[in-house]
Amino acid sequence: MSKTVNINKLHIKSNEITLLDLCFKIEETTALIGESGSGKSLTLKALLNLLPTNLYKEFLYDSPFELNYENIGFIPQNPFTSLSPMTKIENQFFCDKKRKIDVLKKVGLNTWVLNRFPNQLSGGQLQRVVIAIAISKNIKLLLLDEPTTALDEQSKKLIIELIRQLATQLNLTLLFVTHDIDSIKDLCKKIIIIKNGKVIEEGKTSQILSNPKKQYTKTLIESNFKTREFRK
Ligand SMILES: Nc1ncnc2c1ncn2[C@@H]1O[C@H](COP(=O)(O)OP(=O)(O)OP(=O)(O)O)[C@@H](O)[C@H]1O
Numbered sequence: 330m331s332k333t334v335n336i337n338k339l340h341i342k343s344n345e346i347t348l349l350d351l352c353f354k355i356e357e358t359t360a361l362i363g364e365s366g367s368g369k370s371l372t373l374k375a376l377l378n379l380l381p382t383n384l385y386k387e388f389l390y391d392s393p394f395e396l397n398y399e400n401i402g403f404i405p406q407n408p409f410t411s412l413s414p415m416t417k418i419e420n421q422f423f424c425d426k427k428r429k430i431d432v433l434k435k436v437g438l439n440t441w442v443l444n445r446f447p448n449q450l451s452g453g454q455l456q457r458v459v460i461a462i463a464i465s466k467n468i469k470l471l472l473l474d475e476p477t478t479a480l481d482e483q484s485k486k487l488i489i490e491l492i493r494q495l496a497t498q499l500n501l502t503l504l505f506v507t508h509d510i511d512s513i514k515d516l517c518k519k520i521i522i523i524k525n526g527k528v529i530e531e532g533k534t535s536q537i538l539s540n541p542k543k544q545y546t547k548t549l550i551e552s553n554f555k556t557r558e559f560r561k
Contacts, residue, residue, distance in 0.1 A: 331357050331502040332393040332469060340387040341371055341380065341526075348384070349375070349526040355470070358496060358503045360517035360534070362510055362549060368526040369506045373472055376504070377403060394469045402463030402501075404476040408455035412447040418458055419443035424465045432461040435498070436491060453484030460491065464499060471496070473505045477512055489516050511553045514538060522546050 334355040341349040349368045353361075363369055374380045375388055376396060394400045405411045412421055422429045430440055436457040447455060456476060463471065473492070477485040493516050496503050505513050510520070513534070520537045522530040522545065530543050541547045 331496070331500050333357075334390060334392040334396070334470060334502060336388075336390050338387060338389040339372065339375055340385075341368075341375060342385040343383065347526060351523065351526070351528055353521050353528055353531065355502055355504045356519060358493075358505070358517040359519045359521060360505045360507065360510075360513040361521050361523060362507060362513075363523040364508055364545075364549065366525075367523045369508075369523070370474070371526075372523075373403070373474055373504075373506055376470075376472060377401065396470070399466060400469045402466065402468040402471045404456070404459055404463055404471065404473045406475045407479045408452055408459050409447075409479060411459055412455065414447055416446070417443070418445055418447070418450075421458070422462055422465055428465055429461075432465045433458075435464065435495065436461045451484075452480050453487060456480065456484070456488055457491065460488075460495070464495065468499075469502060471501045471503050473503065475507045475509070475512075476505075478507075478509075485512065489513075492516060508549070509553055510538070510550055522549070 336351060336353050339349060339351045349371050351372065361369055361372060375386060380386055390396065419429065429443060433440060433442065438454065438457050442450060442454065442458060477488050480488060495501065505517055507513060517534055520531065520534050521528055524545050530546050537546065538550065541550060
């Protein structure tokens with residue numbers, strides 16, 4: 330059973346203007362959803378301790394593990410820009426060779442990728458490498474920032490399935506940040522909806538999808554599914 334992280338207070342201000350004021354639980358597989366500017370990136374940066382120093386932060390949490398570099402893995406949006414372009418894949422890991430081979434196997438890649446440069450791999454392969462690097466540490470919490478946005482439909486499905494399997498296998502707690510509810514509906518058990526830096530609705534994914542209480546949530550759901558219809 331993965332561990333729950335309780336964010337009791339996350340308050341971020343810039344020049345006395347509140348940008349974020351949140352209280353929420355990250356349990357098992359949780360999605361944080363909101364439109365552009367709602368505070369998704371600020372939340373991730375706060376959890377990763379990467380907030381710009383000009384912002385005021387009050388952060389109170391209780392968690393079975395420390396929220397630090399050792400325990401948290403991060404998967405950014407774009408695998409094409411998240412690896413160093415001039416460095417072979419094998420030198421982008423910080424662990425021994427055996428561990429590299431082991432985690433590559435876990436993400437469905439063979440050892441041949443170690444000898445390649447990032448531009449010699451596809452988007453889906455690169456995102457698998459990024460995930461392998463994240464799980465090469467003994468992480469407890471995996472933060473994902475729209476990890477499938479830059480991928481084609483087929484790769485999207487495969488990466489979501491991979492993340493689902495790894496979360497179970499490695500007992501990871503997941504926080505998946507996105508504006509795209511459709512992308513997480515088969516992965517995340519719980520959804521938290523944020524607007525203007527505040528939680529406005531939360532609950533089980535099935536409940537939120539079938540019976541959203543707020544118009545903002547309905548609009549997020551409708552716009553996602555409409556775009557998908559249009560793309561078919
Ligand atoms: N360094 C900063 N200084 C001042 N305001 C900031 C700073 N970073 C973000 N903000 C403001 O905080 C709010 C939330 O921004 P954030 O980047 O978290 O949004 P988001 O939900 O991630 O949006 P997107 O989906 O477009 O990335 C926005 O109004 C933004 O302008």
